[in-house]
Amino acid sequence: MQHAIEAEGLVKRYGETRALDGVDLAVPQGRLLGVLGPNGAGKTTAVRILATLLRPDGGSAAVGGFDVAKDAHRVRSLIGLTGQYAAVDEMLTGVENLMMIGRLLGMSRPDSRRRAAELLERFDLSDAGGRAAKTYSGGMRRRLDLAASLVGRPQVLFLDEPTTGLDPRSRTELWSVVRGLMADGVTVLLTTQYLEEADQLADDIVVFDHGRVIASGTSDELKATTGAQVLEVRPLEAAHLDLVAQVVADVIGEAPDLTGGRATVSVHDPAAVPAVVRRLDDLGVVASELALRKSSLDEVFLAITGHRAEDEPSAEKEEALV
Amino acid sequence: MTTMTTAVPATARHVGPLTTLRQTMTLAWRSLVQVKHNPWELLDLSIQPIMFLLLFTYVFGGAISGSTGDYLQFALPGLLVQNALFYTLSTAIGLNTDITKGVFDRLRSLPIARTAPLSGRIIADTAKQVWAFALLVGFGMILGFRVETSVVGLLGALALLVVVALAMSWMSVLIGLKASSPEKVQMIAFSTMMPLTFTSSALVPSQTFPGWLEAWSDINPVTHLADAIRGLMIGGDVAQSAMISLLWAAGFAVVFAPLAIRAFRGRV
Numbered sequence: 001m002q003h004a005i006e007a008e009g010l011v012k013r014y015g016e017t018r019a020l021d022g023v024d025l026a027v028p029q030g031r032l033l034g035v036l037g038p039n040g041a042g043k044t045t046a047v048r049i050l051a052t053l054l055r056p057d058g059g060s061a062a063v064g065g066f067d068v069a070k071d072a073h074r075v076r077s078l079i080g081l082t083g084q085y086a087a088v089d090e091m092l093t094g095v096e097n098l099m100m101i102g103r104l105l106g107m108s109r110p111d112s113r114r115r116a117a118e119l120l121e122r123f124d125l126s127d128a129g130g131r132a133a134k135t136y137s138g139g140m141r142r143r144l145d146l147a148a149s150l151v152g153r154p155q156v157l158f159l160d161e162p163t164t165g166l167d168p169r170s171r172t173e174l175w176s177v178v179r180g181l182m183a184d185g186v187t188v189l190l191t192t193q194y195l196e197e198a199d200q201l202a203d204d205i206v207v208f209d210h211g212r213v214i215a216s217g218t219s220d221e222l223k224a225t226t227g228a229q230v231l232e233v234r235p236l237e238a239a240h241l242d243l244v245a246q247v248v249a250d251v252i253g254e255a256p257d258l259t260g261g262r263a264t265v266s267v268h269d270p271a272a273v274p275a276v277v278r279r280l281d282d283l284g285v286v287a288s289e290l291a292l293r294k295s296s297l298d299e300v301f302l303a304i305t306g307h308r309a310e311d312e313p314s315a316e317k318e319e320a321l322v
Numbered sequence: 323m324t325t326m327t328t329a330v331p332a333t334a335r336h337v338g339p340l341t342t343l344r345q346t347m348t349l350a351w352r353s354l355v356q357v358k359h360n361p362w363e364l365l366d367l368s369i370q371p372i373m374f375l376l377l378f379t380y381v382f383g384g385a386i387s388g389s390t391g392d393y394l395q396f397a398l399p400g401l402l403v404q405n406a407l408f409y410t411l412s413t414a415i416g417l418n419t420d421i422t423k424g425v426f427d428r429l430r431s432l433p434i435a436r437t438a439p440l441s442g443r444i445i446a447d448t449a450k451q452v453w454a455f456a457l458l459v460g461f462g463m464i465l466g467f468r469v470e471t472s473v474v475g476l477l478g479a480l481a482l483l484v485v486v487a488l489a490m491s492w493m494s495v496l497i498g499l500k501a502s503s504p505e506k507v508q509m510i511a512f513s514t515m516m517p518l519t520f521t522s523s524a525l526v527p528s529q530t531f532p533g534w535l536e537a538w539s540d541i542n543p544v545t546h547l548a549d550a551i552r553g554l555m556i557g558g559d560v561a562q563s564a565m566i567s568l569l570w571a572a573g574f575a576v577v578f579a580p581l582a583i584r585a586f587r588g589r590v
Contacts, residue, residue, distance in 0.1 A: 051431050074335060084424070085423060100352050
């Protein structure tokens with residue numbers, strides 16, 4: 001079976017650093033692949049190569065059966081790209097932005113105008129269509145950007161961190177748009193730093209770290225790989241957190257993560273939980289929250305890579321604030 | 323999965339010349355239609371020369387030429403040159419803005435001719451050059467400037483400026499592709515064009531310069547261009563200065579075109 005997106009052993013070097021260090025990808029037609037990884041993991045580099053914007057130093061890739069290096073022009077006629085920055089001309093109106101793309105793709109003026117109106121309607125931008133894009137909010141720009149990548153009805157769509165920097169509401173809106181595209185049978189490759197996003201949208205997920213694919217599978221498969229459940233304990237009094245950490249470390253045999261006023265740790269033996277409760281009770285520590293749950297993608301990522309998926313410096317900043 | 327491949331044969335492997343031209347014009351339209359939303363944009367870019375025109379004419383004019391009217395006759399052609407040279411860098415600013423905003427990548431991900439984004443922008447910028455020329459000459463005439471040659475001379479001046487600007491746009495493209503931000507481009511523009519025009523005969527007769535500066539001014543290409551434009555508009559010897567200006571332009575193109583094309587290929 002032919003895949004809509006295929007990559008084999010992609011390598012891209014920037015001086016000494018290997019942005020991509022032998023990446024294999026295969027996305028069947030009509031599926032959504034979520035590429036998950038922290039900043040600098042090589043996600044954007046991979047997208048740029050697949051979208052013909054960058055030549056790989058090694059390996060090969062094909063989109064819709066066409067080699068991205070040798071048959072770049074044909075690849076371009078199949079794809080749509082929405083990058084990390086809303087790539088719209090701020091001086092043009094929404095309509096003009098979309099019409100420009102339509103005209104470039106060979107549509108007649110009336111056709112491109114019709115297509116622009118159609119997409120603006122679909123993305124809830126009809127009212128703003130006559131305004132310059134510089135007056136748009138961040139969420140509106142992203143929607144216009146996504147609309148621009150759909151003018152040519154692409155069969156394969158690359159979404160590079162489409163929701164980075166969006167507020168939660170705009171993010172959810174964009175998710176529903178992506179789901180709509182999936183219903184149309186479009187193949188999508190979506191990169192994200194947000195585990196929840198991959199969890200929500202992706203059929204399959206690959207995890208990137210340091211230019212390599214370090215894990216792949218469905219969301220459930222990935223969650224199962226750690227084979228663990230997660231214990232979370234939040235003491236009623238924040239001052240007791242160290243005490244909780246000590247108890248958990250004693251009983252489970254592993255130091256818990258202490259983010260957001262909670263002690264979080266992977267548990268392989270559920271029987272350990274009552275022991276934790278007893279010890280805390282003995283010490284007079286009251287827990288305002290105590291839960292045993294399936295591990296999230298976040299923890300899976302932590303388990304696989306040894307570090308968090310979200311930006312590490314900002315996570316530290318958060319901790320410092322708490 | 324055959325659906326993917328059957329949908330495609332309609333697409334050619336490359337872009338034909340006619341399609342390239344159409345795409346170029348679409349992208350030129352894109353740069354020009356902005357003016358419709360922001361008609362002052364053109365004036366924005368001309369405000370500095372108009373300010374110079376007013377300041378120099380009414381503040382220094384009397385001191386430099388004895389009367390403001392005489393100075394206006396002398397300085398307007400020089401200001402046209404200064405404005406045209408500054409304007410070539412708007413190509414760099416526009417290109418660089420496209421790159422930093424991601425628009426350039428969007429265009430490159432489309433099945434269009436690789437050269438269209440560049441040629442479209444340059445055509446639009448040339449049209450803006452013509453408009454800015456007309457604006458400055460018109461404003462100058464309101465203040466009392468008179469073309470002493472003929473309409474042919476005036477058009478010749480415009481043509482010479484456009485040719486030089488086109489040659490310079492290669493350098494502009496290179497700067498636009500290489501600079502890290504549009505603000506940087508603006509800084510480069512200001513810190514190169516400003517000294518170049520001020521140490522030429524564009525705004526003041528260079529005879530009053532100290533010897534070393536006059537020697538430089540005689541080499542400065544802006545001097546020759548200003549002399550040629552002045553000759554074309556108010557009379558005087560044109561042939562030599564125009565020839566030297568065109569040689570400079572050719573030199574610029576020969577040096578910067580390959581560099582710009584290489585940088586562009588690197589991006590593509």
